[in-house]
Amino acid sequence: MDASVENKRVLITQADHYMGPACVEIFEQEGADVVADTSDLSTESACRKLIDGAGVIDVLIANLAAPNHYGTLVTELEEPAWTEVFDLLVHPLHRLARFALPQMIERRKGKIVVFGSATPLRPMGRLAAYSAARGAQISYVKSVGVEVARHNVQVNLIAQNWVENPAYYPPKLQENPKFQNNLREQVPLGRLATPREDIALALFLASDKSDFFVGQAIPFAGGWAS
Amino acid sequence: MDASVENKRVLITQADHYMGPACVEIFEQEGADVVADTSDLSTESACRKLIDGAGVIDVLIANLAAPNHYGTLVTELEEPAWTEVFDLLVHPLHRLARFALPQMIERRKGKIVVFGSATPLRPMGRLAAYSAARGAQISYVKSVGVEVARHNVQVNLIAQNWVENPAYYPPKLQENPKFQNNLREQVPLGRLATPREDIALALFLASDKSDFFVGQAIPFAGGWAS
């Protein structure tokens, strides 16, 4: 067992969604004391209540997903769909960070790891809302990471794409020959990442080994973006 | 006179704010037919009305400013301040683009130029909301730029900092010796850009000369970020 998150108290949001299930399973295997949260993050008071009730948080895993509306033309991207993406990806991130950081700053120790996206690093059309919101996450992490580093608290983001997960790559899509062809052409490594590979990076960023990583968005995309 | 925007119909938003006044003045000097708008952009219907009432728009200058709350700690950045920045910088950008693009796509000709910020390119602490929102603008422009390029419509952003303007560099700040010292240390060129220099780039991006620029965030910061 890699001792690096052993006995650390790790809060994982949206534990039943996106990278949540794999993250809970593997962090527990590694000996972390996992708080697998599935509560609503859509209001300031809900987030405050979640953090206040969670006790010590050594590591916050901000696992946030949203419909990406891939394929919708920008001219047909209506206000509710647009707004929803920010409501799910961006605003909860600030609420969670804002309420979790004070205890980390006080202890001069803590990590926030965000499961983000590589799409802002290699722009795609028909993905305007999702790109903008994932880009907001990256810029947020960079600014906040630089700000809180002097308290020995580290905030980083995994800028991933082509990682196996039920939210974006359901089995049916994976079996589609057109998708498989696309994967081979677009991703130099030629395959999806397993959840375990993705969580290995999250473990590294959650551990004491990565203290020198500050406000970074680390591409994790099999060479699709770097 | 540089003929490049002569007789082009140019809609400039928030014409009385940020880069608006300089932009209106110089685009008019260059022969553009300027629509200097100062209307409210806070709702979908207001933006739709503005664009529908503006007639032909050859060039949309998305000039959007917001309080940057510089100096506020991320842990003290409250919900209303956070939300306001997105309401002023991000959501109106989508509304304006969404409603202005169809006529440009139909004519197979048009430009959107966004006055954005370089802060996402060189992260600063105590600037979380502003960084995130300006980062969202950049990622939005990259995605939409790539999407609409095949219609010969170009969307680009000026990622600026250290440009003289009343919103962020009022005369009082400029006279402050500490600010002057900071300027010399942080900006390799050692001075603020004049509004005219900034608008020269906007003119270039608004003209037919820049058709090959697609979905770019062009740093404009005297070497502070590149």
Place this chain on the structure above:
Amino acid sequence: MDASVENKRVLITQADHYMGPACVEIFEQEGADVVADTSDLSTESACRKLIDGAGVIDVLIANLAAPNHYGTLVTELEEPAWTEVFDLLVHPLHRLARFALPQMIERRKGKIVVFGSATPLRPMGRLAAYSAARGAQISYVKSVGVEVARHNVQVNLIAQNWVENPAYYPPKLQENPKFQNNLREQVPLGRLATPREDIALALFLASDKSDFFVGQAIPFAGGWAS
């Protein structure tokens, strides 16, 4: 006529190659006093002699091309081919800059514009030497640009790809249906840039209008890279 380079003395290297012919023609049309050089740049003394003999240089256009060996596997890229790319693209750039900068620094005015490549911005396989050398140019320009900005001398680079020129896109290649298909799929704008569009950016960077651009590598690739 755009007065921005009128009467400026502009040294263009390798005037018979790559962007040279178009650059000479268009800068002359714009009223520049062009020195169209075709001399050898392969030694320190040759470069020193060229610059010493050129008199006043308001603008240095570092137009340098090399075989890109595209398609050669990295494991088959032999020492002479590897070395040649650096000898043609990288070492002459330093020699030219080193000898031309003192007179610019002394006058507190001058520009260096490099015709570089976008390939380092969107990595491609089977292009190792060329990518490395073009990447060296970009990093060189960024460092030198930041260094000399305080003397009001600006050094910038056009990170181009998909620009029509006889060195990389001979007519035969352009007529190839496979190439045309590739162009439509890879380049959001769906076409090559004309030399005139490329030179328009060079003119902008050579003019007094772009003093606030410092040490930048500006993507110019129709949306292929940004």
Place this chain on the structure above:
Amino acid sequence: MDASVENKRVLITQADHYMGPACVEIFEQEGADVVADTSDLSTESACRKLIDGAGVIDVLIANLAAPNHYGTLVTELEEPAWTEVFDLLVHPLHRLARFALPQMIERRKGKIVVFGSATPLRPMGRLAAYSAARGAQISYVKSVGVEVARHNVQVNLIAQNWVENPAYYPPKLQENPKFQNNLREQVPLGRLATPREDIALALFLASDKSDFFVGQAIPFAGGWAS
């Protein structure tokens, strides 16, 4: 013990220099079978001989250092100093990769990890040769990484700065109050990385856990660059 490099055969170049000593020590602690090389890398034949004589190489650690000539003005950077930096940092990297890759490609398994620099990511003046050469390394790794990924071989680079090592941060410099002040102002984390923290990243990139990292230059600089 972290099993991730256990029993892997790891060739570390310049084992007595830069990150070499710490790298040898820690990889051995982790159970790797280390070949600590100190041979000359200045010719093609020497590099070929080294690789041919090394037997199986699961992981190649390209540890290459050079004088950075920091402080030398670009106008005073003479040919021999310029050339030497490329001779030490860039050309050996290609030779090592070119000769080591075939066996990795044949086994469909292998890693190259380069100790590179973050300086190209945040441009500094008076550092032209070093910046250009370290930038060449980054672009090389990106291109080669993308090329060989389909063979399940991964090539990545640690873009580091502010990491304790005798080559760039001798004890005397570290004791200098001006340096300490500079460190606090420039590096958000406020301290140098220990060699162990740096090697932790190298271990991760050398292990099977990081197969999805392809052609990346990972900033490692305490927030100084990201």
